[in-house]
Amino acid sequence: MLTIDNLHARTAGKDILKGLDLKVGAGEVHAIMGPNGSGKSTLASVLSGRDGYEVTAGSVRFNGQDLLELEPEERAAAGVFLALQYPVEIPGVNNTYFLRAALNAQRRSRGEAEIDSVEFLRLVREKLKVLSLPDDLLKRGVNSGFSGGEKKRNEIFQMAVLEPALAILDETDSGLDIDALRQVADGVNALRSPERGFIVITHYQRLLDYIQPDFVHVLVDGRIVESGDRTLARELEAHGYGWVAERHLADAGA
Amino acid sequence: MDTVLQQTLAAQLPPPSAGWPAWFIERRQRALDALVSARWPQRKDEAWKYTSLHELAQQAPQVVQAAVPAAVDDAAMVFVAGQGAVGNAPPFMRRLADALASGQAGQALAPATPAAEGGDVFDHANAAFASDGALIDVPAGYVDDDWFRIHIRGAGQAASTHWHLAHRIQLGEGANLRLHLDQEALSGSGLATIVSDIRVARGAHLELAWTRAAGDMASIARTRIELEADARLTLHVLDAGASPSRHDLTVVLAGENVQSDVGGVFMLEGRRVADLQFDLRHDSPNASSNTTWRAIANERSRAVFNGHINVAKGADGTDAQLGCKSLLGSVQAEVDAKPVLEIYADDVKCAHGATVGQLDAQALFYLRSRGIGLDQARSMLTRAFAAEAFGERQDSPAALRLAQWLEVA
Numbered sequence: 120m121l122t123i124d125n126l127h128a129r130t131a132g133k134d135i136l137k138g139l140d141l142k143v144g145a146g147e148v149h150a151i152m153g154p155n156g157s158g159k160s161t162l163a164s165v166l167s168g169r170d171g172y173e174v175t176a177g178s179v180r181f182n183g184q185d186l187l188e189l190e191p192e193e194r195a196a197a198g199v200f201l202a203l204q205y206p207v208e209i210p211g212v213n214n215t216y217f218l219r220a221a222l223n224a225q226r227r228s229r230g231e232a233e234i235d236s237v238e239f240l241r242l243v244r245e246k247l248k249v250l251s252l253p254d255d256l257l258k259r260g261v262n263s264g265f266s267g268g269e270k271k272r273n274e275i276f277q278m279a280v281l282e283p284a285l286a287i288l289d290e291t292d293s294g295l296d297i298d299a300l301r302q303v304a305d306g307v308n309a310l311r312s313p314e315r316g317f318i319v320i321t322h323y324q325r326l327l328d329y330i331q332p333d334f335v336h337v338l339v340d341g342r343i344v345e346s347g348d349r350t351l352a353r354e355l356e357a358h359g360y361g362w363v364a365e366r367h368l369a370d371a372g373a
Numbered sequence: 374m375d376t377v378l379q380q381t382l383a384a385q386l387p388p389p390s391a392g393w394p395a396w397f398i399e400r401r402q403r404a405l406d407a408l409v410s411a412r413w414p415q416r417k418d419e420a421w422k423y424t425s426l427h428e429l430a431q432q433a434p435q436v437v438q439a440a441v442p443a444a445v446d447d448a449a450m451v452f453v454a455g456q457g458a459v460g461n462a463p464p465f466m467r468r469l470a471d472a473l474a475s476g477q478a479g480q481a482l483a484p485a486t487p488a489a490e491g492g493d494v495f496d497h498a499n500a501a502f503a504s505d506g507a508l509i510d511v512p513a514g515y516v517d518d519d520w521f522r523i524h525i526r527g528a529g530q531a532a533s534t535h536w537h538l539a540h541r542i543q544l545g546e547g548a549n550l551r552l553h554l555d556q557e558a559l560s561g562s563g564l565a566t567i568v569s570d571i572r573v574a575r576g577a578h579l580e581l582a583w584t585r586a587a588g589d590m591a592s593i594a595r596t597r598i599e600l601e602a603d604a605r606l607t608l609h610v611l612d613a614g615a616s617p618s619r620h621d622l623t624v625v626l627a628g629e630n631v632q633s634d635v636g637g638v639f640m641l642e643g644r645r646v647a648d649l650q651f652d653l654r655h656d657s658p659n660a661s662s663n664t665t666w667r668a669i670a671n672e673r674s675r676a677v678f679n680g681h682i683n684v685a686k687g688a689d690g691t692d693a694q695l696g697c698k699s700l701l702g703s704v705q706a707e708v709d710a711k712p713v714l715e716i717y718a719d720d721v722k723c724a725h726g727a728t729v730g731q732l733d734a735q736a737l738f739y740l741r742s743r744g745i746g747l748d749q750a751r752s753m754l755t756r757a758f759a760a761e762a763f764g765e766r767q768d769s770p771a772a773l774r775l776a777q778w779l780e781v782a
């Protein structure tokens with residue numbers, strides 16, 4: 120579904136991604152771990168088409184399309200969703216209105232019929248069963264005055280409603296209390312299916328206990344330096360990133 | 374008489390209509406004389422620093438032959454190029470023209486800013502030519518939740534025309550009135566002036582929404598609102614600009630405990646100009662005022678916000694807030710915002726500020742990352758920005774019209 124090949128990207132005059140390779144197949148959950156500043160959010164930004172990132176080499180293909188050629192909204196319509204590490208507050212744009220506008224914009228660009236408000240409300244109710252969000256949050260401005268955890272839950276709620284083909288979660292677990300973490304994981308698991316892929320960026324093993332990944336990758340200095348199954352996450356938790364770096368120095372020396 | 378426009382107008386004063394009282398005929402003749410000798414405003418005048426009248430000065434607009442409007446739709450009144458018709462209106466809403474024709478019109482009906490009192494060329498033009506407008510005298514204690522709409526249109530032709538309206542609106546003690554001045558696009562070139570004299574008696578509440586669609590005429594409005602003790606004003610203005618759209622708005626908080634909430638939005642495209650000269654006078658103690666303006670200037674348009682608050686000696690306990698935020702949609706657009714406070718009283722709480730910025734790139738990306746196209750994302754953010762001017766009152770005609778304008782297919 121997603122093939123990232125030798126991706127190099129820079130921002131603010133600084134090379135961040137330095138030859139990143141990653142393949143995500145339909146139905147797979149990939150976890151990406153790595154030290155602060157290694158380029159995880161940069162990867163997420165490049166995949167979702169945020170301004171200010173220049174791809175200097177490499178390619179990204181998504182379901183047969185050149186993903187990097189598409190505008191952010193086209194990527195969304197093609198099925199890419201990014202749960203941001205720092206969701207943006209947009210006061211004055213009603214949360215529910217926004218979400219319906221997003222869903223309908225995606226539907227229009229896929230040539231599907233728009234969803235009417237009754238149907239939409241039904242959909243929202245159904246999704247809220249897994250992921251409880253207080254009613255007043257739905258009526259407020261997008262993320263406006265939300266707590267950190269509420270913002271993260273709102274991201275997953277949006278994901279649940281938009282039902283993307285590929286969801287990228289950038290540290291959605293950071294700052295969540297134990298119950299919210301559970302809900303977020305439930306939200307992801309409810310969406311897991313043979314057609315859908317996930318990239319879960321996290322620093323913590325705990326989320327991966329709930330969302331069991333098929334693959335775990337370690338991103339260091341703009342490259343994936345180590346990949347494995349979910350036992351890799353445990354090893355990282357036990358030994359830290361220094362352990363990976365040392366192994367690579369050893370590899371390089373060998 | 375230094376401009377083509379003044380010369381043209383001077384030669385055009387229509388003869389008096391039947392029934393007009395002598396004082397009115399005299400007044401318009403005096404105004405015409407004043408119009409002829411008035412100095413044409415220049416960019417070097419402080420009040421016209423940012424708005425050029427150069428093009429208007431060269432125009433030779435014609436008086437529109439009175440075609441009394443037939444269709445009134447759901448409006449209480451309709452005015453087409455300065456001539457009105459009464460529609461579905463309560464008895465206290467009349468036309469100035471009818472009052473004048475009845476022969477019973479006393480001097481008190483004459484709107485303020487008479488030509489004699491040192492007005493400028495537009496005041497004189499209005500006093501000379503305006504013979505119609507809304508004459509509203511709301512009885513004390515009147516309450517109605519419905520909005521009355523006054524529909525204002527131009528001649529609807531590409532030609533160069535001029536027309537003038539004079540409104541006089543009074544609310545009796547404790548009365549409530551919701552009034553929507555709904556001004557359509559003024560096409561063609563030329564000059565439209567609208568002078569409004571509004572008085573709100575003790576304990577009364579006026580909610581006034583004034584929507585002005587984008588126009589190509591010079592649209593000059595002069596509005597004076599005076600509030601007695603315990604009165605309330607909720608004023609919403611939505612202006613898409615003209616060539617130029619100029620509004621000199623004076624709000625006088627004459628009595629104690631007055632509350633004034635003024636919210637306004639400029640939504641400008643093309644080369645249109647909207648210029649507000651706002652003058653708020655806190656003349657009595659314990660009044661509070663909140664003025665929130667939002668200017669959106671796209672393409673080569675220009676927004677001018679000159680907000681002046683004066684807190685007079687003795688107006689202790691005043692609470693005055695004044696803010697103007699602007700969004701520049703292009704490098705060729707321009708915003709000139711200048712809030713000024715002058716305080717001569719004690720125990721006063723005042724705040725004022727002006728900012729100019731652009732749409733938030735993070736917010737734009739966020740919306741787009743969810744599938745919303747660039748244009749729609751922009752208009753959603755623009756609407757959110759502008760709607761702040763109307764605060765909690767998102768159901769007012771100005772807020773609803775704004776939403777309509779920004780609706781993206």
Ligand SMILES: Nc1ncnc2c1ncn2[C@@H]1O[C@H](COP(=O)(O)OP(=O)(O)OP(=O)(O)O)[C@@H](O)[C@H]1O
Pocket residue numbers: 130131133135153154155156157158159160161162171204
């Ligand atoms: N706009 C920017 N301007 C300057 N430097 C930037 C910018 N965006 C990212 N960087 C730098 O790029 C590097 C990678 O940042 P990125 O956010 O991708 O890291 P990360 O792996 O997500 O880290 P974390 O675990 O802390 O979230 C960092 O050194 C960061 O400072």
Ligand SMILES: [Mg+2]
Pocket residue numbers: 159160161204289290
């Ligand atoms: Mg990050």
